Ligand SMILES: [Zn+2]
C-alpha cells in the first residue's frame with residue numbers, strides 16, 4: 462500500500478498495449494473494464510488471435526481493487542468531505558467509485574479499523590492511568606454544529622498530566638431531552654466507563670455548566686471538581702469587551718488582557734485554596750484604580766513588585782441605583798443607560814463583572830492544575846476530521 466501511484470492518461474495506456482507481448486505485432490484493445498479506480502484492459506494480437514493479454518492497473522484483494530480501499534481510507538483519514546473528493550476526481554475525469562461505494566467501504570473496513578485501533582490504544586492508556594495515585598482529568602464537550610441545533614455532542618476526558626484523551630463519548634440529541642443535555646450525558650457515560658474500567662478519578666476540571674456542577678456535587682462528591690481558567694477567562698474577556706464599548710467605558714479596554722491573565726494567576730498561585738483565590742480575584746478591583754493594599758487578611762497587598770511604569774488607571778466609581786422606573790425618565794434625558802453612577806462608570810461596569818455573584822461562588826474552585834485548553838486543542842483537531850458544517854451519520858461521526 463506504500464507503493465507510489467500515478468495518474469495515467471488513457472491514450473498513454475493504449476500506446477503501452479499497442480504491440481503484442483509475444484510476437485511484437487500490432488495489437489488492439491478488445492475490452493476495457495472499469496471498477497472504481499481500477500481499469501482492466503484486454504488486448505489481442507492482430508496476427509495471431511490466440512495472443513491475448515489481460516492487464517490490470519492495480520492489485521486486488523479478492524474482488525476489491527486495493528486502490529479503491531486506499532482512496533476511501535485516504536478520504537476519511539485526511540478529513541475530506543467524501544462528496545467533494547469524489548467530485549474532484551470527476552472534474553478531472555479520473556475514474557473513481559461513486560459516493561455509495563465509498564460508504565460501503567467505510568462501513569465494512571474503515572470504521573471497524575478505527576474502532577479496533579482506538580480500543581487497543583485506549584486499553585493501554587487505561588492500563589497506565591490505573592497505576593497512578595492521582596488521576597487528574599479535564600473534560601469538555603463539543604457540538605457537531607455551531608449554535609444549538611446540534612445533532613450530536615461529544616464529551617472527552619483527557620489526562621491533564623499527559624494530555625492523552627482517555628475516553629470520548631458521542632451522544633445523539635435524540636437520546637436526551639435537548640441538545641443542552643448532551644454535555645452532561647456524555648460526562649456521565651465517560652465517568653461510568655472509567656469507573657467500570659477500574660480507574661479512580663481524583664480531580665476533574667470542567668467548565669461551569671450548571672448541570673455538570675450539580676451532578677458532580679451529588680454523584681461524585683469524592684472527586685475534586687475544579688473549574689477551568691480558560692473558560693472563565695474567556696467569559697470574562699467577552700463581558701469586559703462588551704462593556705468597554707459602552708459610553709464612557711473605553712478606559713476598560715487596556716485592562717481586559719490583564720484581568721483575563723489574572724484569572725489564570727489566581728488559580729495557578731493558590732494551590733486550590735478557595736478563600737485565597739477569591740481574595741486575590743477581588744483585589745483586582747483595587748489594583749485597576751491604583752490601590753495595591755487590600756482589606757483581606759490572606760492577601761493584604763498585591764503580589765507584584767513596585768510598579769515603575771505608570772498604567773492607564775481607571776477612576777473609581779460607585780453604583781448609586783438602577784431603579785428602572787426612575788431611570789427610564791433619566792435615561793431619556795441623559796441618553797446613557799439604566800445605571801446611575803458616581804465617579805467612573807467604567808469602574809462600576811468592571812465591578813459588576815468581577816464581583817458577579819455566580820462567578821464569586823465558582824472562582825474559589827478555579828483549577829490549580831493544567832487547564833483544559835489542551836482539550837480545546839484536541840477539539841480543533843477533531844474539527845479537522847469532522848468539520849462542523851458537514852453532516853455525518855452516527856458511526857461515521859464517532860470514528861472521525
Ligand atoms: Zn502476437
Ligand SMILES: [Zn+2]
Pocket residue numbers: 748752753763764765
Ligand atoms: Zn496591584
